[in-house]
Amino acid sequence: MPAISQGAAAKTIKFVPQANLANFDPIWGTQYVVRNAAALVWDTLYGVNDKLEPQRQMVESEEVSSDGLTWTFKLRSGLKFHDGAPVLAKDCVASLKRWAARDPMGLMIIAQQNELSAVNDTTFKWSLKKPFAKMLFALGKNNSPCSFIMPERIALTDPFKQITEYIGSGPMKFVQKDWVPGAKAVFEKFADYKPREEKASWLSGGKNMLVDRIEWIIMPDPATAAAALQNGEVDWWELPLPDLVPVLKANSNILVDIGDPLGSIGSFRMNHLYPPFDKLKARQAILAAMNQEDYMRALVGDDKNLWKPLPGFFTPGTPLYTEAGGDILKMRSIEAGKKLLAESGYNNEPVTCVVAQDQLATKAFGDVTADLLKKLGMNVDFVATDWGTTGARRAQKTPPGQGGWNMFHTWHSGADCINPAPYTAIRANGDKAWFGWPNSPEVEGDIATWFEAKNLAEEKSAIDKLNKDAIDFVVYAPTGFFLSYTAWRKNISGIVKGPLPFFWNVSKSA
Amino acid sequence: MLAYVVRRILATVPVMAIVALFVFSLLYIAPGDPAAVIAGDQATPQDIERIRATLGLDRPFLVRFGEWVWNILHADFGTSIFTGLPVTQLIAQRIEPTFSLMIVTLIFAIVVAVPIGVLAAWKAGTVIDRAFMAFAVFGFSVPVFVVGYVLAYIFALQLEWLPVQGYTPISAGIWPWMKNLILPAAALGFIYIALIARITRTAMLEVLQQDYIKTARAKGLGEGRILFLHALKNAAVPIVTVIGIGVALLIGGAVVTESVFAIPGLGRLTIDAILRRDYPVIQGLVLLFSFVYVLINLMVDLAYIVLDPRIRY
Numbered sequence: 001m002p003a004i005s006q007g008a009a010a011k012t013i014k015f016v017p018q019a020n021l022a023n024f025d026p027i028w029g030t031q032y033v034v035r036n037a038a039a040l041v042w043d044t045l046y047g048v049n050d051k052l053e054p055q056r057q058m059v060e061s062e063e064v065s066s067d068g069l070t071w072t073f074k075l076r077s078g079l080k081f082h083d084g085a086p087v088l089a090k091d092c093v094a095s096l097k098r099w100a101a102r103d104p105m106g107l108m109i110i111a112q113q114n115e116l117s118a119v120n121d122t123t124f125k126w127s128l129k130k131p132f133a134k135m136l137f138a139l140g141k142n143n144s145p146c147s148f149i150m151p152e153r154i155a156l157t158d159p160f161k162q163i164t165e166y167i168g169s170g171p172m173k174f175v176q177k178d179w180v181p182g183a184k185a186v187f188e189k190f191a192d193y194k195p196r197e198e199k200a201s202w203l204s205g206g207k208n209m210l211v212d213r214i215e216w217i218i219m220p221d222p223a224t225a226a227a228a229l230q231n232g233e234v235d236w237w238e239l240p241l242p243d244l245v246p247v248l249k250a251n252s253n254i255l256v257d258i259g260d261p262l263g264s265i266g267s268f269r270m271n272h273l274y275p276p277f278d279k280l281k282a283r284q285a286i287l288a289a290m291n292q293e294d295y296m297r298a299l300v301g302d303d304k305n306l307w308k309p310l311p312g313f314f315t316p317g318t319p320l321y322t323e324a325g326g327d328i329l330k331m332r333s334i335e336a337g338k339k340l341l342a343e344s345g346y347n348n349e350p351v352t353c354v355v356a357q358d359q360l361a362t363k364a365f366g367d368v369t370a371d372l373l374k375k376l377g378m379n380v381d382f383v384a385t386d387w388g389t390t391g392a393r394r395a396q397k398t399p400p401g402q403g404g405w406n407m408f409h410t411w412h413s414g415a416d417c418i419n420p421a422p423y424t425a426i427r428a429n430g431d432k433a434w435f436g437w438p439n440s441p442e443v444e445g446d447i448a449t450w451f452e453a454k455n456l457a458e459e460k461s462a463i464d465k466l467n468k469d470a471i472d473f474v475v476y477a478p479t480g481f482f483l484s485y486t487a488w489r490k491n492i493s494g495i496v497k498g499p500l501p502f503f504w505n506v507s508k509s510a
Numbered sequence: 511m512l513a514y515v516v517r518r519i520l521a522t523v524p525v526m527a528i529v530a531l532f533v534f535s536l537l538y539i540a541p542g543d544p545a546a547v548i549a550g551d552q553a554t555p556q557d558i559e560r561i562r563a564t565l566g567l568d569r570p571f572l573v574r575f576g577e578w579v580w581n582i583l584h585a586d587f588g589t590s591i592f593t594g595l596p597v598t599q600l601i602a603q604r605i606e607p608t609f610s611l612m613i614v615t616l617i618f619a620i621v622v623a624v625p626i627g628v629l630a631a632w633k634a635g636t637v638i639d640r641a642f643m644a645f646a647v648f649g650f651s652v653p654v655f656v657v658g659y660v661l662a663y664i665f666a667l668q669l670e671w672l673p674v675q676g677y678t679p680i681s682a683g684i685w686p687w688m689k690n691l692i693l694p695a696a697a698l699g700f701i702y703i704a705l706i707a708r709i710t711r712t713a714m715l716e717v718l719q720q721d722y723i724k725t726a727r728a729k730g731l732g733e734g735r736i737l738f739l740h741a742l743k744n745a746a747v748p749i750v751t752v753i754g755i756g757v758a759l760l761i762g763g764a765v766v767t768e769s770v771f772a773i774p775g776l777g778r779l780t781i782d783a784i785l786r787r788d789y790p791v792i793q794g795l796v797l798l799f800s801f802v803y804v805l806i807n808l809m810v811d812l813a814y815i816v817l818d819p820r821i822r823y
Contacts, residue, residue: 020782022592029548029592102557160557160564162594180603181593182782183774219675219772220781227662227674228772358785385541388787392543395555424554432554 011212013492013508015501016225018239020218021185024174025163027102027145032413035144036500037216039203040187041082042148042168045073045092046140047203050498052318052418054140055204057196058087058149058169068131069114075122080192081151082173089118094155096126096139099147101159105138105421106147108451133454134421142203142499143415143422171195171207171504172214185216200505202496207504210494214503229254229487235508236488238501241360242300248487258305259486262315262414262499266295266365266479267425269436271406274399276351276378281344283474287328289337290372295479298364310481312467313426315414320459325468329478334375341376350379352400354408356387365409365479381406394435408435414481415499419459420447420466428475440473511815518811522804529800530582530793534575537789543567544591544787565591578793587797588790590783597794600779607677608775610687611767612760614695619702620753626703627710627749628737634715642707649704654763658697658770665693675772694771698763702756709752713745720744746817754810761799 019033026038046054056062060076079087093116100106114127126135139147149155149169157163166174172187179185195206217234219225222241228234230251238259240248248254270277270286277283296307308316311326351373355366366382373380381400385393390408398404416422427447430439446466453459488495494506545561546553562568581588587597630642666674672693678686717723718741726736765777776795783791814821 022782022786023548023594025594030553158564160560164594180774181590181595181600182778183604183772217676217772218774220778221769221772223659224662224675224770224772227667231666231670231674233674233676386785388542388544388547388785391546392541395543395546395558432556434554 011508012215013211013213013236013503013506014215014217014234015503016219016228016234016237017216017501020182020220021179021216022181023162024166024179024185026148027098027159028162030102030144032144032500035142035146037174037185037187038146038148038168039170039500040172040214040503041166041170041174042150043079043170043207044140044146044148044203046136047205048137048140048142049201049204050496054136055198055201057140057204058092062136064135068133069129070125070127071135072119072123072125076194076196077122078194079169080194081169082167082190083151084192085151086121087149087169088121088152089124090121091152091155092149093118093124094152095149096147098150098155098157098159099145103138103145103147103422104424105134105141108132108421109135109138132451134451137421140203141422143413146203169193171209183218185218187214187216188212195504200502202498202502209504210507211503229489232489235492236486236495236501238486240485240487242303242306242485245303245485245487253490254487255490256485256487258483258497259501260414260484260499261317261497262418263481263483264361264414265310265313265315265412265417265481266299266361266409267411267476268365268369268407268409268479269394269425269434269476270474271400271404271436272438273397274404274406275349276341276344276346277406279344279346280474281340282346283477284328285337285340285344285346285376286372286477287471287474288331288340289334289376290329290369290477290479291332292329292478292480294368294372295365296482298368299361300482305483306485307480307482310478311471313417313423313470313475313478314419314463314467315417316481318414318418319456320419320463322460322464322467324464325471328471337376341378346378348379350381350400352381352383352404352406354383354385354390354393354405356390356409357384358386361411362387362390362409365411368479369407369409397437409479411482413499419463420450426466426470426475428470428473436476438473438475440469440475442469443473443475446470511812515808515812518808522801522808525804526797526800530579530797531575533793533796534578535571537787537792538571538574540787542787544789547786548592578790582797587794590791591788592786597790600791601776601794601798604774604776604779606679607773608764608768608777610677610680610691611694611698611764611773611775612757614688614691615699615702615760616753616757618695619699619706619756622699623703623706624710624742624749627707628714628742630707630711631714631718632733632737634711639711643711646704646708649700649707652700654697654701654766655770657700658694658767661693661697662771677773677775690771690773694767694773697770698760698767701763702759705752705756705759706749710745710749713748714741717741717745743817747814750810750813750817754806757806758803761802 017033021033021037023029026034043058045059047057049055059073061074063072100110109132112129116126118124151167154163154165171190171193173190175186175188189209189212195208198205200206225237226244229237249256270283292309300306311323311329314321356362370380370382393405394408396404400406412425424434427433428438428440428443446469450462453462491509496502545558549558549561589596626642630639633639662674665672673690676690678690680687726740768775768777780795
């Protein structure tokens, strides 16, 4: 290859993302692949570091009134959008309004807000009816949707409609003309981006781009992605299939390591509205009998680096992780499960177990659950389907025999399970809760207590109680905590473990 | 003949109308909800309902169908629910890779299969015939993706001659374009070669029994001239028919091949659209595929007239 071409190649990273970038509105479409791409194009007011602490990003300073009711934010000077326009306070106001309409924490802020308005071009304020202690975390969190800042004209789009212009103020520009959904997305370095001077840490600090161009190559087939990485046709594969990792590890040109330390929490949910799982003891029977190791091995195989048992609901390795009240998940006793099931009055009703076959995790979990239910002597109606159908069916509140369901399988990103704010799946507010519609005033009370906690000790205390109450009530059944590898060629350096692929400070040698 | 062509083209209209109604109805009753996919795993049921309303998915069947037909009559195939891009733009982005793959596969398959079939017929009952037909059975039996993986392993990973994946537009040059198509075309062409070779052999066997072939041999014509000029021309009708039918195979095979070799074509667009229930894209693609298929059948029928002047419509 000529020297000039080598230089050009060294300035382009070819990346295989976890999924197709089918849309590019990080507020309208909350899939993680959209957030990951959006983090290149749009910046945030705050960003969490690797300790999950919110740090200033677009903001130069903030001030909170002594009664905690008014937050005033001042923007850094010199921030520009990709179309050359300066970032103004009115852009932030419009962006935060759009984000808040779709984000659980945002909705909580809206519920207690007086006004969100621009004071001048660089300052805006958010006044509230009562203090909201988690304000900075809400603005800097990394789970989807993040509060990305867009130009006002774009941010005024209905949050339930897709934007059509992709202008941000982040370190890379989106090359819309080269976007082929399902195949390719291209990002180019934004020359006018003004990185912070602090050292980068996850979504915070100096986002220095060391390459000129990033190409996302969508590869639906894992074997093809593995071959392309081995052949040097791509540089970085975000989420290799566990089965293919030994092949990659054997290649001297490839490095493999855990990608996201926050991992994922496997789960299946039981429908609290209909027998048999409207009875607490029937739900507890499942927890007492299940063995998380079976679920995890079915998913990731024998690699012990990739999973941990999880006697609770919160992400291991994060400040609020707790095992309080988790003893039932350590029982792993079919006999205990049978006893509880009998006490629940189970009368051989069919259990409609919906299992998406086109997702690795749900397929593996579903097979293990079907076996578990049979061991417990339950009458299993195993519905093998695809993820799209599962998504529609789980929303049905009709009885299981009339298009509804008793169980379905899914998983939650560990980033969503670090505390109750983004954790929709742990809510137990009945009709407004996530699918399965658990209703437990105790659990909801614990969540409210956490929101009002003033320090880490109070937060931990609230979470201990929440974890115990949620397990006692069986809001859902956690199947374990699992991690995934990421793989890249040796000429790429600067990759850090994190909840999303961070491209800043990543370089490529020829 | 012109009247026949016009009649056939007009006959495609009701066919397409039936296809349109069938596809729309099927998607309407099929389970799945694009709003749930868009909303993501953390969305509340209320969010999903709101997205359904903004997408117009909560409206009655007849209203949606009527609007869709009206838009199609105005050459508007709608907008993808997920990407927000016009369906025509999405199809336009993907049409070149798929058509390139189909054309290269077709040429490759015909160039390989027809001589194999002719030779097998000529040497009927010999080891050569049996070897060719064993190859044909093998070609039928091995799935496209297996052939694809094996070819990629040998020619891309081990020998490093060709790329594993991707597509380069023809505007970037013939060799860069061809380089990305050799392995997928070979993989996809495997089953097609088997099909054409078997039909060619059968048709040729019948023709080679004809008196005029004996006469040609008695006149001292060379075997090559007899086989490829006299016999093959008269065996061409069933061969052309199977090539036409095989286009449907190619469309189906392209879906798998494009996934294995990461080619951004219509096949992958179809799979992605189905998995996400992107109704406008699915409808647009099925209409396109149906139209192409009807068109190819028409071309095959017209080819009969050229190949066999005795045929009249």
